[in-house]
Amino acid sequence: MSGGTRQILSAHIAHNTREDEPNAPPIEILNKVDNDPAPPWEFWYTNQMYHGPGVPLPDGSKMKGCDCVGKCDPRSKTCQCVARQRVFFDGTDDHGLGFIYDKQRRLRPLLAGYAIWECNDLCGCDEDCMNRVVQRGRTVQVSIQKTENKGWGVFAGPKKIPRGTFLGVYAGEILNEEDSHVRGQVYEKWGRTYLFDIDFYYLERLEKKEPVYTVDAYHAGNFTRFLNHSCDPNAKLYACYINESYIAKPLLVVFSLRDIEPHEEICFSYTGIYPGEEDDDDRDAEAPAIKRAEWKKCYCGSANCCGEWIRCVLKLERG
Numbered sequence: 001m002s003g004g005t006r007q008i009l010s011a012h013i014a015h016n017t018r019e020d021e022p023n024a025p026p027i028e029i030l031n032k033v034d035n036d037p038a039p040p041w042e043f044w045y046t047n048q049m050y051h052g053p054g055v056p057l058p059d060g061s062k063m064k065g066c067d068c069v070g071k072c073d074p075r076s077k078t079c080q081c082v083a084r085q086r087v088f089f090d091g092t093d094d095h096g097l098g099f100i101y102d103k104q105r106r107l108r109p110l111l112a113g114y115a116i117w118e119c120n121d122l123c124g125c126d127e128d129c130m131n132r133v134v135q136r137g138r139t140v141q142v143s144i145q146k147t148e149n150k151g152w153g154v155f156a157g158p159k160k161i162p163r164g165t166f167l168g169v170y171a172g173e174i175l176n177e178e179d180s181h182v183r184g185q186v187y188e189k190w191g192r193t194y195l196f197d198i199d200f201y202y203l204e205r206l207e208k209k210e211p212v213y214t215v216d217a218y219h220a221g222n223f224t225r226f227l228n229h230s231c232d233p234n235a236k237l238y239a240c241y242i243n244e245s246y247i248a249k250p251l252l253v254v255f256s257l258r259d260i261e262p263h264e265e266i267c268f269s270y271t272g273i274y275p276g277e278e279d280d281d282d283r284d285a286e287a288p289a290i291k292r293a294e295w296k297k298c299y300c301g302s303a304n305c306c307g308e309w310i311r312c313v314l315k316l317e318r319g
C-alpha cells in the first residue's frame, strides 16, 4: 500500500462520517514504526450499528421522550429524561437531581459508571440540550497510529482531552451469542479480536434474563476498533441508550477516564478491570470485557502491567 492508499482511506472515513459527525476534526493515519502506510483496509468505516441475524432492531414503540422546550433543565422536576436518568442512579437520590453530564457535556465524575440515558428523537428539547452528547458525535481530534508491539492504536491529537469527554461509539455489528461464539473462535486463531460483550453489571441482575449481545467491529467499525488494551487505562466503555428502549442493547460508548495528554495513546481495559476501582461497588468492577479474550502477552507497558491479561483477572478474583 502506498501513501495514496492512506489518502483514500482518510477520504473514505471523511465521506462515511460526514452526516453523523460533521464538525469532527479529520482522523490522521500515521506510522513512525515501519513502512505500512495504513492499517489493513478490511472493514467498512462507520459510526452506525448493524444488526446481525436474530438481533432485534431498535424498538421505538416503548420509547419515551420529554416535553421540554428549548434545553432540558437538569434541576427540572417534570423532565421525564431527568427522572429516567435518576432511576438508573441505582434508584436513589444520593447523587441529586440532574443528568449524568455536566454543563461542559462531560461525564460527572461521581456518576461515571452508570448507564447513560440521553434525550432522543421523541423529546421536545432542541439539539443543543446538554443531555445530547453521544448523538452529536466526536469532537476531539484523534489519530490512528502504528505501535511497536500491538499493531495499530489510537492516539490523542495535539490538545489535552479532559476527563469525562466523549470519544466515540464502539460501532460495528451486534451479534447474538451463537454468532459471536463462532466468530470468537476464528479471531482467536488469528490472535486479533474485535468482539466485546454487552455484559454490564446491571444487565446480569435483571429479573428477566436477557441474552448477552456482542459488538463485532471487525467488518464494520470506526477508529475505536483500534483502541488497544492497557492495565492502566485512560478511557473506559460505558452503556448509553438514545433511540433504543430494549435494555439488553445499549450502545458501547468510550469516554476519557482521566485527562489525556496531547499525543498520548488512548486505551481502555479489555479485562473490564480498572485500577483503583476493584474495591468499589460492583458497578465499577464489572465493565465489559473482551469476548473470549485470547489471554495473550500484554505489551501495554504500564507500571502495574501483569504481563498477561489472564493474570490481571486472576489477581482480582483471588483478591
Ligand SMILES: C[S@@+](CC[C@H](N)C(=O)[O-])C[C@H]1O[C@@H](n2cnc3c(N)ncnc32)[C@H](O)[C@@H]1O
Binding pocket: 039, 149, 150, 151, 152, 153, 191, 192, 193, 194, 225, 226, 227, 228, 229, 230, 297, 298, 299, 300
Ligand atoms: C480491538 S483490536 C485493537 C487494534 C489492533 N491493535 C489492530 O491493529 O487492529 C485488539 C487486538 O489488538 C492487540 N492488542 C491490543 N492491546 C494489546 C496489548 N496491550 N498487548 C498486546 N496486544 C494488544 C491484540 O492483538 C488484540 O487482539
